Amino acid sequence: MLLPAFQDEIYKYIAGIVEGKEQKSLAVNGIADHIHVLVGLKLAMRIADLVRDIKNNSSNFINEKGFLKQKFSWQDGYGAFSYSQSNFGNVVDYIKNQKEHHKKKTFKEEYIGFLKKFNIPFEDKYLFDFYD
Numbered sequence: 654m655l656l657p658a659f660q661d662e663i664y665k666y667i668a669g670i671v672e673g674k675e676q677k678s679l680a681v682n683g684i685a686d687h688i689h690v691l692v693g694l695k696l697a698m699r700i701a702d703l704v705r706d707i708k709n710n711s712s713n714f715i716n717e718k719g720f721l722k723q724k725f726s727w728q729d730g731y732g733a734f735s736y737s738q739s740n741f742g743n744v745v746d747y748i749k750n751q752k753e754h755h756k757k758k759t760f761k762e763e764y765i766g767f768l769k770k771f772n773i774p775f776e777d778k779y780l781f782d783f784y785d
Contacts (some may be wrong), residue, residue: 654685659720663711664688670710674703679741680748686783687760689748704731728781732764734771759783 655663667690668678677693690707694700708727715725736744747754761783768775
């Protein structure tokens with residue numbers, strides 16, 4: 654769980670991981686149980702590789718800094734969605750306003766809404782462990 658006391662530091666670190674992989678970090682934000690990362694992805698970079706590196710490096714950072722009493726690790730899996738340039742501003746605003754957004758909608762509601770919006774078939778048994 655990403656506690657408010659160290660969230661900003663984690664988000665900056667994740668942006669640095671993205672930039673270190675020669676990708677463009679456009680927005681990073683979230684709440685205690687999930688994050689959103691908007692990336693300008695070059696064609697040579699696979700999303701799976703970037704997500705793996707973000708998860709591995711940020712988990713190590715969180716554990717080395719001792720932000721939590723227990724060992725931290727991200728859940729398996731991730732969601733990746735693409736957006737057109739014309740939606741860029743809306744997506745950045747959405748990511749920046751996560752705390753307000755999640756006062757109205759849980760992560761589970763949000764994620765399932767994305768899957769439906771993008772017509773991605775899914776089975777509940779393959780979704781994340783949600784902590785609503």
